[in-house]
Amino acid sequence: MRSLKLQRGFSLIELLFAILIISVMSMISFAAFAGFGKTQTVKTASADVVSLLQSARSQALSQVKPAQCLNQPLEQYQVSFTVPGAAYALEVVCSGTTYVLQQKTLPPQLSFSAGSASRIAFVVITGAAQPSGIVTINGYGKTG
Numbered sequence: 001m002r003s004l005k006l007q008r009g010f011s012l013i014e015l016l017f018a019i020l021i022i023s024v025m026s027m028i029s030f031a032a033f034a035g036f037g038k039t040q041t042v043k044t045a046s047a048d049v050v051s052l053l054q055s056a057r058s059q060a061l062s063q064v065k066p067a068q069c070l071n072q073p074l075e076q077y078q079v080s081f082t083v084p085g086a087a088y089a090l091e092v093v094c095s096g097t098t099y100v101l102q103q104k105t106l107p108p109q110l111s112f113s114a115g116s117a118s119r120i121a122f123v124v125i126t127g128a129a130q131p132s133g134i135v136t137i138n139g140y141g142k143t144g
Contacts, residue, residue: 046144060122069094078121110139
């Protein structure tokens with residue numbers, strides 16, 4: 001008579017199946033994380049552009065006169081965009097002359113889409129946008 005031994009541990013098939021399940025779940029997680037990173041890049045770039053626009057409006061309202069203007073009358077602050085492209089800049093206009101105060105560039109793979117405003121200016125005292133416009137950022141198959 002043979003005695004049955006109690007089997008302890010896992011068979012090779014069970015271990016391979018467990019490794020397969022873990023591998024598939026890891027690939028799905030990695031793909032989702034990569035997509036999340038791209039979405040965050042677009043959102044961060046959009047927030048940076050909005051921040052620069054708010055800064056231009058704030059400086060126009062407060063009538064802060066930069067050193068570049070010297071004794072010239074301050075007319076407006078503006079943000080100009082390279083459309084299509086990735087560069088944008090905060091500028092000040094004094095007596096019809098434009099001075100660049102700050103230049104920025106979007107992260108790689110992102111750009112301003114065709115049809116975006118090339119410039120948004122904020123008039124001193126009122127802070128009104130002249131002309132008002134829409135700026136769209138494209139990249140990674142996403143829009144911001």
